[in-house]
Amino acid sequence: MKRLYFVSLLAFAPFTWALDQTGTQHLNDLQQRWAQIQYQLPKEKRADAFEKLAGDATAFVHQYPGTPEPLIWEGIINSSWAGAVGGLGALSKVKAAKASLEQAMKLDPDALQGSAYTSLGTLYDQVPGWPIGFGDAAKAEAMLREALRINPNGIDSNYFWADHLYRQKRYPEATTALHKALQAPPRPGRELADQGRRADIDALLKAIKEKQD
Template sequence: MDLLIILYFESIITTMNKTIFVVFCLLFTSSCFADGLNDRLFRIQAKWEQVHYTYPEEQRAAAFSPLLKVATALAHEYPMRAEPLILQASIMLTTAANEGPFTALSSVEKARDLLVKAIAIDPTAKEGSAYVTLGVLYYKVPSWPIAFGDDAKAGKLLQMALRISPNAVDSNYFYGDFLLTQGRVAEAAEYFSRAINAPAPHGISLGNARLRQKAKQALEEIGRSTSVSSGT
């Protein structure tokens, strides 16, 4: 892999990590975890936030490593639950931006496999968040021969998420974002509007608030582009 490809992949990983961060926040916005998992999952989240927000960037990879081990052990303790696998995959993905391109690709592939396993166990867990995250991966990472990116698969996965949660902020926003990458601007605008107007979930949701703001910004950008194109 030459230098240009490495630099390209590094930029993709950075962009993907910002997107997955929002999905990670969404994972913890409700209290719908299985009994016995709730407190432990939220403790892991709290530690993850501490590392992400307060540690110097060069120290995050080392700090995430034991956190990932805890999440992995939790997934082994609850082998028939999808939520710990989604958590494990999410932490794995947030470490990717703090790794070199080759290690990052390995982390992304492992996270993909965990999400596939979570879907096999319970596709509706966390309102289909595994479908959302997996769909985002498929349209954010490079395609073969660099990685496994596949726009066709991404579209199908995000549509599955919409079937499970047609009124969720995340499923509508990310499908809109995907459509925008495909040049389907009018359709994208429709889903951004749905994300903005989606019913608010119970409790305060940082992830949903961020996605609503991003949807508004996307609609504004579409409006500006349309105005320029029409000469108005």
């Protein structure tokens, strides 16, 4: 009976476990491989590479149940895979990403400096709305604002907030957010991701300038 009682508690209590050294190394490896695919592979090769990485991320989630960081990266990788596939074939992947990110937020909304909010907000911004998908600009704004509250100086939180503002044609605000993103402190071990994100920022600044000219 004691064992059954413990299992029933597990079903309802949001236990959160910390990654051990091996888990942290696995997380770092996923981050590095994601950046290599996103920023170094040709576009036509990204879908297959993200598919393999998504399988590894799911195995990581199963290896560390009740831990938010693997779920966040499972969500990020599935989102990126969806972006690489495009079209209707992406819908199942963005729904899977959404589920992973929501589960991570239930475990620890502040994990990885609020990355679940950033990623889920971006999904709400980029996925088509009803009846095709779950896209919702108002929900995107709420999520991205919360991400900024948790990580006000982060490169990703400010970049994706700027991207949202750009989509809303709020160009001066977007420009301000992008310049703040450029001032973000470097992330140790994520130099390639930082370099790629800075290129994304430059591209969005250029797009804003073209809209305003």
